[in-house]
Amino acid sequence: MKKRKYIFLIVIIIVFFLIVFLFAFKSDRKLTYVESFIKEPIVYIQKGIQVPISFFKDKLSTLKTNNKLLNDLAKYKKTDMNNSILKMNLKEKNKEISELKDLLGIKKIDNYEPVYANIVNRNIGLWYQTLTIDKGSDSLLKENDLVINEDGLIGKITKLTKNTSNVKLLTSVNNMFQVGVLINNEGDEVFGILNDYKNGLFIVRGLSYNKEIKKDSLVTTSGLDKSFLKGINVGKVYEVKKDEYDLEQIVYVKPCVNYNNINYIAVMRSK
Numbered sequence: 001m002k003k004r005k006y007i008f009l010i011v012i013i014i015v016f017f018l019i020v021f022l023f024a025f026k027s028d029r030k031l032t033y034v035e036s037f038i039k040e041p042i043v044y045i046q047k048g049i050q051v052p053i054s055f056f057k058d059k060l061s062t063l064k065t066n067n068k069l070l071n072d073l074a075k076y077k078k079t080d081m082n083n084s085i086l087k088m089n090l091k092e093k094n095k096e097i098s099e100l101k102d103l104l105g106i107k108k109i110d111n112y113e114p115v116y117a118n119i120v121n122r123n124i125g126l127w128y129q130t131l132t133i134d135k136g137s138d139s140l141l142k143e144n145d146l147v148i149n150e151d152g153l154i155g156k157i158t159k160l161t162k163n164t165s166n167v168k169l170l171t172s173v174n175n176m177f178q179v180g181v182l183i184n185n186e187g188d189e190v191f192g193i194l195n196d197y198k199n200g201l202f203i204v205r206g207l208s209y210n211k212e213i214k215k216d217s218l219v220t221t222s223g224l225d226k227s228f229l230k231g232i233n234v235g236k237v238y239e240v241k242k243d244e245y246d247l248e249q250i251v252y253v254k255p256c257v258n259y260n261n262i263n264y265i266a267v268m269r270s271k
Contacts, residue, residue: 112146112229114266115139120164128171128197133265136160144227146268152233152256153221154265165267170234171197171259180222181234183251185213191222192251194234201238204251213240219253229268 117139121132135141137160147154147167159166173179173195181204183190188211196203204219217237223230238254 111271112268113271115141115269116264116266117165118264119262128169128259130155130158130169130172131167131262133165133167133267134163135267136163136165138162139267139269141165141267141269145270146229146232147265148232148268149257149262149265151258152235153228154257154259154262156227157267167265169259170194170202170257171255173197173202178225179228179234180225181253182220182222182230183207183213183237184218184220185211186217191224194219194253200254202235202253202255204253205248207249207251210249213237213249213251215239219251 115135117133117135119131120134123130133147141157141160143157143160145157147156153170155167155169155172157165158168168177170179179194181192181194183192183204190211190213191208192204193206194202194204202219207213215237219234219236221228221230221232221234233256235253235255235257237251239252241250241252242248243250
């Protein structure tokens with residue numbers, strides 16, 4: 001009997017709550033005082049919960065948008081950097097191709113023919129003294145063979161192995177390593193000795209006569225010392241000064257070769 005009473009009581013409670021809910025959801029009825037009293041604080045509580053939730057949702061959305069923009073910007077910068085690197089590499093390759101084409105344009109001179117080679121070593125401590133190329137005695141090269149590029153004279157070979165050669169650069173000239181040159185001075189030929197290199201300029205002394213030397217006159221090898229072929233470009237007259245006694249002209253020559261940027265060369269091998 002007690003069990004039945006409990007079941008009956010539960011059924012009554014359920015029916016009561018169903019009636020209350022059905023009554024509460026009617027839209028055209030007025031709220032009771034108790035409902036109004038309960039509903040208002042509930043509404044404020046809901047607002048108090050929703051405000052920070054909405055705030056954090058907005059911030060999270062903004063943060064996601066900013067992160068996406070930053071990622072897109074990083075990708076763009078990376079792409080732009082890669083494009084810049086590719087352009088630089090392409091420019092460098094085009095420059096090398098142009099140098100090779102010019103170098104291949106070097107023809108046979110008298111009894112000499114060009115043997116093309118690459119630079120394989122250049123000591124920073126001896127930057128203006130020497131460099132090493134990838135051709136040697138197996139290519140029938142010999143000591144004192146001239147080394148040139150498309151612009152002019154670079155130096156001459158001093159030591160060889162089977163597959164490499166050391167090249168003494170023209171910028172290492174001194175009293176022990178001198179080069180006879182010819183200044184083409186408006187139709188007149190003025191001979192001199194190139195025996196020094198300072199501050200990016202060759203220095204020529206011992207001119208055959210003291211006629212006024214014009215700026216930008218072409219300077220080539222004279223061929224008189226038999227160590228260098230005649231007519232290889234050395235540079236152009238940059239400046240002319242008198243010595244300390246005002247007796248001799250000293251000619252400063254700007255090199256035609258950029259000795260800071262040598263990539264490919266030709267060795268003039270005798271037949």
